[in-house]
Amino acid sequence: MKRSLLLFVVLSVLGFTSTTHSQLNIKANPVALGIPHANLEERDTLSNKLINIAFFGVDRRSTSDFGNSDIIMVVTIDMESHKVKLSSIMRDTYVSIYARGKNKINAAYLEGGPRLAIRTLNENFDLAIRDYISVDFFGSAKIIEALGGAEIDVKPEELEYLNNYLGEIAGIDGVPANFVKKAGVQRLDGKQTVAYSRIRAVGRGDYGRINRQATVMNALTKSIQDKKENFIQIVLKDIVPNIETNLDYAQLFEIGSGLLRAKSRKLEHVRFPLDNASEGVMIDKIWYLSTDLAKTTKSLHGFIYDDIYPE
Structure with missing residues (x-):
């Protein structure tokens, strides 16, 4: 199963890392993850060259808490070209959260952990994500x-x-x-x-x-590639104990070894929603980032699946 350890490490340095523990088998039920039909799952299937992983940087003071996800990203890994793309979702984006109504997207993790946070991404942006990495700022x-x-x-x-x-x-x-x-x-x-x-x-x-955060990721990408010889030791001693994910060691090592050979030392990064598809609004005296979800989904899919870069 193809996943990115290189990405896993880079994302773990954005200010947040957590303790590894078995969260839950979030892969078991596609409907519970907001994946409503087979053609969506086919598009993002593990056998395809493009793999999408959800990344959450969680603001919390204890590993027993969920906390708000102040960093929300869709991480896209192209297994053929070893290209890594990061789609940042603004944390104040006003979306629907299953069984909770409308709220800022970062509230989904606080309300229901990684399962609800993934479901919120999938249902609002027409994705089929199953895997995640969560981090908080102590271990990072x-x-x-x-x-x-x-x-x-x-x-x-x-x-x-x-x-x-x-x-x-x-x-x-x-x-x-x-x-x-x-x-x-x-x-x-x-x-x-x-x-x-x-x-x-x-x-x-x-x-x-x-x-x-993008600046930090790119700086750490260079650090990672400079430490290829000691990378396995770093993974086992310093990375695995300080993260939460449903990816296993074999998946991480398989993909990490491939991406460490990537030619590019810079990650590709776009922030969503775009300025031309969003505006700040006050609702009940709280500021939200309102967005045209159809327009945002189209531009997000263009970046992830078709290498179309927004201006």
Whole structure:
């Protein structure tokens, strides 16, 4: 079964990682995952060259909690070209959540964990996703450390907010913060990279944060490929204990070994919904990102299945 360990690691460094445990057999019932008919499942079947995986970055303080999924992505792996595409879904997108009514899409994970979160993606965007990776921000720092950190160009206006997040992390885990002292290109350690990826106050809120997450992913892709010789050891010691997924070791290693040979060191990334298909609205004094779901689904499918890149 074809999956991407390279992707698995890269996504695990976006500011969130969790403890591995057997969540549930979410593959067992397609209807429960919002996959209503066979032709959808055929399109995304494991035998095809394109594999879609849901990735959730979960904001939580305990592994016993679900938490909101503040990072939501559809990860597309082309097994023939070893191309990896990331489709970020804005967390405030106003969608229907099964048996819960309409809400921000990030609430689905809090309400029903990965099963409901996957179902919400499938039903709103006409997908047939079965597999997932979930992470929170504690373990991700350990993974980044194992990979040697990430080289990031920290902008002057980002520095204060990065250090504020470092202070928050230090207060939670009781370890003194290693504050970033200056802006510019530098190698950030695990916690510093996590803090950088969480910045919202610079660059249109979540829009800027999604761009930073893409920056981190690309930096870690390079780190991963630079550590090919030690990668199996890193996977077993530092990655597997710090993630939650329904993918097994054999699936991860099979695909990871293939993608480590990929020519490209840069991931392809698009944020959805697009600006021309969405607008902010106030409903009961709460801000939501309203979108034309038909238009967004069309552009998302174009990117995933047909390599059509939105302007």
